[in-house]
Amino acid sequence: xxxxxxxxxxECAQSKKVxxxxxxxxxxxxxxxxxxxxxxxxxxxxxxxxxxxxIMADGGIGFASTNSWSKEEARKIVDLAxxxxxxxxxxxxxxxxxxKAIKTKWAVEQKKKIxxxxxxxKISAFADVNKALASCGVKVPSVMSQxxxxxxxxxxxxxxxxxxxxxxxxxxxxxxxxxAERGKTEQGYEQFGYSGGWEALDHWKIQEKMVHDAxxxxxxxxxxxxxxxxxMDLVCGSEVTGIAAHESCGHPMEADRxxxxxxxxxxxxxxxxxxxxxxxxxxxxxxxxVVDDPTIEHSxxxxxxxxxxxxxxxxxxxxxxxxxxxLQNRESAAKLGTKSNGSSRSVNxxxxxxxxxANTFVAAGEFTEEELIEDVKQGVFMxxxxxxNIDDKRFNQRYVGKEAYLIKDGELLHPVARPVIxxxxxxxxxxxxxxxxxxxxxxxxxxKGDPSQGVPVYTGGPCxxxxxxxxx
Amino acid sequence: MSDILGKTEDVVMxxxxxxxxxxxxxxxxxxxxxxxxxxNQVDITVAWDDYVTDVALAWKKRVVATQIHDFRDVDAxxxxxxxxxxxxGENPMFGGFAEGSFRYPRxxxxxxxxxxxxxTELVFEAIGxxxxxAGSEVDSGGILFTKFEDVYLVSSEGxxxxxxxxxxxxxxxxxxxxxxxxxxxxxxxxxxxxxPSRAGRKAGEIARLAKNPKVGDEGVYDVIFDPxxxxxxxxxxxxxxxxxxxxxxxxxxVDKLGKRVSPxxxxxxxxxxxxxxxxxxxxxxxxxxxxxxxxxHGVLKTYLHNASTAKVFKTETTGNAGLVAPNPWNxxxxxxxxxxxxxxxxxxxxxxLTNTWYTxxxxxVRGDFSTIPRDGIFLIEHGEVKKSLKDLRISxxxxxxxxxxxxxxxxxxxxxxxxxADPPSLSPYVLIKDVHMTKSR
Numbered sequence: 050x051x052x053x054x055x056x057x058x059x060e061c062a063q064s065k066k067v068x069x070x071x072x073x074x075x076x077x078x079x080x081x082x083x084x085x086x087x088x089x090x091x092x093x094x095x096x097x098x099x100x101x102x103x104i105m106a107d108g109g110i111g112f113a114s115t116n117s118w119s120k121e122e123a124r125k126i127v128d129l130a131x132x133x134x135x136x137x138x139x140x141x142x143x144x145x146x147x148x149k150a151i152k153t154k155w156a157v158e159q160k161k162k163i164x165x166x167x168x169x170x171k172i173s174a175f176a177d178v179n180k181a182l183a184s185c186g187v188k189v190p191s192v193m194s195q196x197x198x199x200x201x202x203x204x205x206x207x208x209x210x211x212x213x214x215x216x217x218x219x220x221x222x223x224x225x226x227x228x229a230e231r232g233k234t235e236q237g238y239e240q241f242g243y244s245g246g247w248e249a250l251d252h253w254k255i256q257e258k259m260v261h262d263a264x265x266x267x268x269x270x271x272x273x274x275x276x277x278x279x280x281m282d283l284v285c286g287s288e289v290t291g292i293a294a295h296e297s298c299g300h301p302m303e304a305d306r307x308x309x310x311x312x313x314x315x316x317x318x319x320x321x322x323x324x325x326x327x328x329x330x331x332x333x334x335x336x337x338x339v340v341d342d343p344t345i346e347h348s349x350x351x352x353x354x355x356x357x358x359x360x361x362x363x364x365x366x367x368x369x370x371x372x373x374x375x376l377q378n379r380e381s382a383a384k385l386g387t388k389s390n391g392s393s394r395s396v397n398x399x400x401x402x403x404x405x406x407a408n409t410f411v412a413a414g415e416f417t418e419e420e421l422i423e424d425v426k427q428g429v430f431m432x433x434x435x436x437x438n439i440d441d442k443r444f445n446q447r448y449v450g451k452e453a454y455l456i457k458d459g460e461l462l463h464p465v466a467r468p469v470i471x472x473x474x475x476x477x478x479x480x481x482x483x484x485x486x487x488x489x490x491x492x493x494x495x496x497k498g499d500p501s502q503g504v505p506v507y508t509g510g511p512c513x514x515x516x517x518x519x520x521x
Numbered sequence: 522m523s524d525i526l527g528k529t530e531d532v533v534m535x536x537x538x539x540x541x542x543x544x545x546x547x548x549x550x551x552x553x554x555x556x557x558x559x560x561n562q563v564d565i566t567v568a569w570d571d572y573v574t575d576v577a578l579a580w581k582k583r584v585v586a587t588q589i590h591d592f593r594d595v596d597a598x599x600x601x602x603x604x605x606x607x608x609x610g611e612n613p614m615f616g617g618f619a620e621g622s623f624r625y626p627r628x629x630x631x632x633x634x635x636x637x638x639x640x641t642e643l644v645f646e647a648i649g650x651x652x653x654x655a656g657s658e659v660d661s662g663g664i665l666f667t668k669f670e671d672v673y674l675v676s677s678e679g680x681x682x683x684x685x686x687x688x689x690x691x692x693x694x695x696x697x698x699x700x701x702x703x704x705x706x707x708x709x710x711x712x713x714x715x716x717p718s719r720a721g722r723k724a725g726e727i728a729r730l731a732k733n734p735k736v737g738d739e740g741v742y743d744v745i746f747d748p749x750x751x752x753x754x755x756x757x758x759x760x761x762x763x764x765x766x767x768x769x770x771x772x773x774x775v776d777k778l779g780k781r782v783s784p785x786x787x788x789x790x791x792x793x794x795x796x797x798x799x800x801x802x803x804x805x806x807x808x809x810x811x812x813x814x815x816x817x818h819g820v821l822k823t824y825l826h827n828a829s830t831a832k833v834f835k836t837e838t839t840g841n842a843g844l845v846a847p848n849p850w851n852x853x854x855x856x857x858x859x860x861x862x863x864x865x866x867x868x869x870x871x872x873x874l875t876n877t878w879y880t881x882x883x884x885x886v887r888g889d890f891s892t893i894p895r896d897g898i899f900l901i902e903h904g905e906v907k908k909s910l911k912d913l914r915i916s917x918x919x920x921x922x923x924x925x926x927x928x929x930x931x932x933x934x935x936x937x938x939x940x941x942a943d944p945p946s947l948s949p950y951v952l953i954k955d956v957h958m959t960k961s962r
Contacts, residue, residue, distance in 0.1 A: 083845060085768065085769055088610065088611075088612050088613065088614070089583070089584075089609055089610035089611075089612055090584065090612060090845060090846075091577075091584045091585065091586055091612075091844075091845045092583075092584070092585045092586070092605060092609050093585070093586040093587065093844075093845075094585070094586075094587050094601070094602070094605055095586075095587045095588035096588075096590070097588065097590070098590065099571075099590075101569075109563065109566075110564065110565040110566075111565070111566050111567075112565055112566070112567045112568070113567070113568040113569070113570075114568070114569040114570070115569070115570045115571075116570075116571055116572060116573070116590050117570070117572060117590075117591075118591075126568070126570075129568045130568070133565075133566035133567075133568065134566075136563075136566060136639070136641050137562075137563040137564075137565075137566065137641070138563070138641070139562050139563060140562060141562070143564075167608065168605055168608050168609065169608045169609075172609065172610055176610065190770060191768075191769050191770040193769040193771070225769070225771070227770040227886065234770070234884060234886045234887065235884065236770070236882075236883070236884045236885060236886065308560075309559050309560050309660065309662060310559045310560075310564055310662075311559070311662075312559050312560075312660070312662035312694060312696065313559065313661075313662040313663040313664065313692060313693065313694040313704075313939075314664075314939045314940065316878075316895070321699070324699070399569040399571070401565060401567060435883050435884075436881045436882060436883040436889070436890065436891060437881055438879035438880070438881045438891060438892070438893055438914075439879065439893070440879075440893045440895065440912070440914075441878055441879075441893070441895050442700075444912075444961075445893070445912050445914070445960070445961045446961075447891060447914065447916075447959075449883055467883065471914070471959055471960070471961050471962060472961045472962060473961045476961070496940070499555075499557065499664055499939045500555070501939070501940065519962040
């Protein structure tokens with residue numbers, strides 16, 4: 050990364066009649082390891098490096114990027130971004146919410162530096178997971194593993210005087226497993242993610258987790274019974290709590306979505322000005338507080354400053370059941386008359402930064418997991434999920450259980466095969482009557498943007514108990 | 522330009538000299554432009570120029586790959602890649618890159634898409650058309666996307682050639698009310714016959730019809746799928762036809778070769794033809810692309826292959842090689858014998874679905890999935906669209922739905938849409954019987 054070229058690009062932009070300009074460079078050393086069972090399909094190792102210019106002029110925004118590092122190229126993309134900004138011809142001119150300039154450098158520490166881990170060690174760490182699955186006593190015909198190792202260096206400058214350098218090592222893994230028994234199959238996946246060094250693998254305990262999953266999937270085939278559809282209590286494990294927090298709290302609270310900027314792709318939100326739901330409206334019970342916090346150290350979605358150079362901190366999205374605070378970038382904040390809360394993220398130099406979640410979770414309650422279950426007469430404990438989705442206004446969602454058990458008189462009985470909750474955001478969060486103490490996180494890749502920008506996030510929370518919801 | 526082919530060939534030669542058994546290098550100069558709009562105004566116009574040489578090499582059945590962004594870095598990068606291969610694990614199923622010397626047809630890419638002078642005008646044309654259909658209160662958003670790529674490929678196994686690939690897409694979603702919307706797309710490889718207003722009209726028409734939607738009822742329906750939503754189904758089928766996805770059990774077509782998977786009226790072909798957004802004259806191994814019928818009158822005839830998966834399945838490559846796995850390029854459904862109107866007339870009570878999103882599977886081998894229709898959802902009674910509905914979900918099975926296809930229209934549209942209708946497809950109106958719809962409780 051040549052910071053002089055980045056600075057030069059900003060100078061070029063400032064020599065024009067711009068309202069605002071920024072240059073963001075991103076250099077990413079990437080390893081991608083693809084394994085089919087324990088066989089290495091391919092090892093892709095590359096460096097992707099480039100920079101972009103975003104210009105606001107005449108109330109329009111232009112953006113151009115390149116991966117050619119030269120001053121000539123810098124001039125070219127500045128000209129292009131400026132031309133596009135002017136061509137917008139907007140009736141209502143865009144402005145950004147005011148922010149103070151920040152000059153800083155930050156980095157995520159590694160206990161075991163990824164740079165010192167040999168390729169063969171990276172491969173064998175995951176090939177060993179497959180070996181463990183092959184010998185765990187469950188018939189596992191297929192495991193598809195994808196491993197992502199990134200060393201991300203960024204340099205951000207803007208026309209307001211901000212200058213931020215950063216370095217983040219990130220490791221992610223996605224494993225998709227198929228189990229076959231008695232001529233039937235069950236499938237499930239696990240995702241792992243961490244900002245930091247190779248010590249991530251010590252935290253993940255992948256072998257243990259994947260062998261557990263294989264056993265659970267086998268039990269779904271051999272032991273599980275269907276649930277008799279009807280109203281009952283549902284205890285959600287942290288994984289289910291986390292996906293619900295992400296889908297039916299995090300996404301609808303993205304201010305760009307609320308303002309309609311994603312209307313054609315990820316959609317709008319059930320929350321909108323003049324509608325039934327807005328800040329202060331009740332959306333859940335008192336037990337529900339959902340937080341998005343990018344500053345959780347070593348989390349998959351970690352960052353202290355966003356991709357517009359704004360300092361980040363925890364955002365309380367739903368607070369004690371009330372809609373409390375939207376996720377904002379500088380554009381959306383200006384439109385809504387507020388300040389950015391550092392929610393602007395971009396996946397690379399060639400994508401504009403848009404409003405995103407980081408680590409979204411339900412805040413801890415006062416109960417133990419056992420206390421939640423022992424107070425259920427008839428219900429289901431949905432510990433983890435498989436198929437899920439939600440509509441584009443983020444109101445009608447569905448979660449299908451992967452590991453799930455019937456609860457009778459406070460006791461966990463047999464596994465339940467694919468229980469389904471299909472309900473609205475209001476009903477889901479209003480039904481929560483108790484939340485456990487222990488918050489756990491799962492890694493995920495959040496999809497949004499066109500072209501698509503999958504950003505690393507955590508979803509999480511404690512166990513939650515929902516009273517009298519329809520489970521089928 | 523032959524200079525670039527020479528430099529690409531040089532990458533291959535250097536890797537061979539360093540000990541690689543087989544090498545493919547593919548250089549792409551890409552110019553991509555996008556106008557994003559919402560609330561009837563342009564939010565941002567984006568340009569991204571990209572140069573990359575993708576290099577894949579094999580050494581003793583160890584497959585590794587990298588990207589080079591500057592030809593000055595070739596020596597160090599190729600040396601590193603060969604070293605990586607030597608410490609990598611063997612893939613016993615790697616059957617080698619495709620061999621042969623081929624002549625490719627001349628690309629029909631549209632040079633005008635290299636840099637459009639006034640892309641925003643095309644956007645305003647679509648917005649205007651939506652307003653004309655649904656009224657001046659309509660609120661539209663979407664994208665205009667253009668692509669122009671110069672591609673140079675050299676393989677140590679013989680293939681060598683150049684290609685140009687262009688694409689243009691206008692996608693517009695119009696809201697006539699908060700919960701009444703329609704989506705239209707206009708897609709192609711060239712500006713010839715490209716009409717943004719067609720997409721705007723379609724979005725506006727559906728948005729107008731979708732006003733005052735009521736929550737639909739759960740149940741089993743005969744459903745007419747619009748070309749846009751059926752494009753999502755075709756994308757799923759194309760992906761599942763990839764031999765790699767079959768090998769890793771991410772497909773309903775596992776063990777189905779030669780078997781009936783749908784009625785006779787269903788013929789699906791993968792074809793990156795000149796009209797398509799996925800147009801290309803060769804795949805990532807340099808094999809000439811062609812039309813591959815993979816479901817022929819309801820029978821699964823072949824998977825989509827690269828050279829390596831073809832060897833595993835004891836067949837020939839179909840020209841679908843991507844860097845690691847074979848991919849579908851553009852899925853065509855053969856036209857039926859009835860018109861769209863006749864298809865509607867044949868439905869006594871059913872649904873007309875226009876678009877969907879968030880398709881997720883419980884189990885790819887079984888094919889259990891759900892997806893959430895969006896934009897216009899309509900109740901059909903006695904062959905006519907009667908009522909606008911909302912908040913329904915398809916909760917069904919891919920194989921059941923393929924098996925229940927009961928009608929295919931003559932009319933087809935080339936469709937592609939963010940996230941769901943991908944890869945592009947040539948998609949008709951399709952009637953599927955007994956589709957399971959669920960809703961929130």
